Amino acid sequence: MVGDEDPTARQLRLLLTLADELHFGHAATRLHLTQPALSQQIRSLEHRLGVQLFERSSRRVELTPEGQALLPFARKVIDAMADLRNTVRRSTLGSDNLTFGLSENATVLAATNSALSMLRELHPTLNISIRVVDFVERTIMLEKGEIDAAFVYLPVSDDLCAQPLTTEPRVVCVSTSDPLADRHSVRLHELASHQVVGLAPEVSQAERSFWAVDPRLDGSAVSYTTHQVTKCEALLSAVSFDRAIAFVPAVTAELYPRPNIRYLPVQDVPPCTFGLAWPASAREKPQIAMLEDMCHRLRRRGVPTGTMQSPGVPQHAVRRNVRRGQRTAGSPRV
CATH class of the missing domain: 1.10.10.10 (Winged helix-like DNA-binding domain superfamily/Winged helix DNA-binding domain)
Incomplete structure (x- = not known):
């Protein structure tokens, strides 16, 4: 040298x-x-x-x-x-305990299971607990310290820190009685007259705006239903019975197939990102440092998208192909 x-x-x-x-x-x-x-x-x-x-x-x-x-x-x-830092942390803590909150659909995502597997691989003595929570319970339990971190779709509120894991398209779900239901895809302006299913007010404004695509690209106002949804099942029920719409991760179509709902790609809506979030006030805790380390390693290794039964291409491979000009027709940019 x-x-x-x-x-x-x-x-x-x-x-x-x-x-x-x-x-x-x-x-x-x-x-x-x-x-x-x-x-x-x-x-x-x-x-x-x-x-x-x-x-x-x-x-x-x-x-x-x-x-x-x-x-x-x-x-x-x-x-x-x-590994050196983690060894020191383990000796300082005596035992490692991490409690995660996640929604029911996140339990079968390949990214969730890959993250938990890597944590166990890196920290064999780690005690991992799982709490199934809805959109509101997740925030409250993070604030109270009842869970250390949560698997979530971003964005999150300003008082949380987050690390991304995977990216996937957003789709819109419509009732089969909707005139758009027979389409193969739609554009955002075609949904301007549709009401968006309302989420509970306890859900952060950043999340509610993102999942309603509010504001719209053309500046048009977004109209909401009076629902105060806290779970994905309730969201889909509102779509099927009340002829509203909801924007959801593309994997939802695989997880929640319903005969009275159609999932349509939206050509001009940015994708969504799945990852881990924890309170900003807890960032200096050794357990959170473990999570950040795991997220960095997992992204380098490649995080699969989709569910455990149908995992997709690792994210780092997608990014590499985009850079080299090897995108397949119709594949989203990451």
Whole structure:
């Protein structure tokens, strides 16, 4: 190596993030850095190692062969550092206990089960408890400390921190009596006259707005039903009986097939993200650090979408194919 000092663990984390994104702006955003600061750190790492790790141009960022060869070793170092921290935490805590809240549909998602499996793999002594909760119970139990974290669809309220796991399309569900029910897909403006099923007021404004696609792209007002829904089953019942609509994750069509409901792709609605959330006030707890570490590792490994019976393509593979221009026709950008 050219430099006298070994690379720091922080520099290796920056390397892995940039290698994942292959975009200085996106990587800097994930790392909460400015682009110049990230560029400086990468140049410092290259100087210490005596090799160029990235080919940079005004259009693209690519790993050099030397950079590609270094990635497995960088991951080993970062994982070893995480194992060291986790060992110290376990010895400090004596025993690890984590209680998760999740809705009934999340219990069969491949991402949920992959996350729990990795936690058990990384922390064999971890005591994991599961509480099945609805949209409102989840928030209340997080506030009271009755659960440590929750598997949720983002966004979440401002007093929660979150880590993403997977991304999937949103679809709209309509009653079979709706004139749109025979369509293969719809656009958002075609739903302007439909009422959206109302969620309970205890659900955060960020969540209610996201799942109603409110505001609409054209600025049109969104009309809500008087329902105060707290569960997915009640949401679907309101659609089937009251001719309202609801935007839901695409996996809902597999989990809740109903003869009186149709699930339609919406061509101009952004996707939704599934992940883990916990109170911002608990971020310094050792158990939460375990969760953040697990989420980072799982994303590097690749998180499957869909259910346990029909898992989809790991997210990192989708991102890689998008960068290389190998998107299949109609596949969503991630």
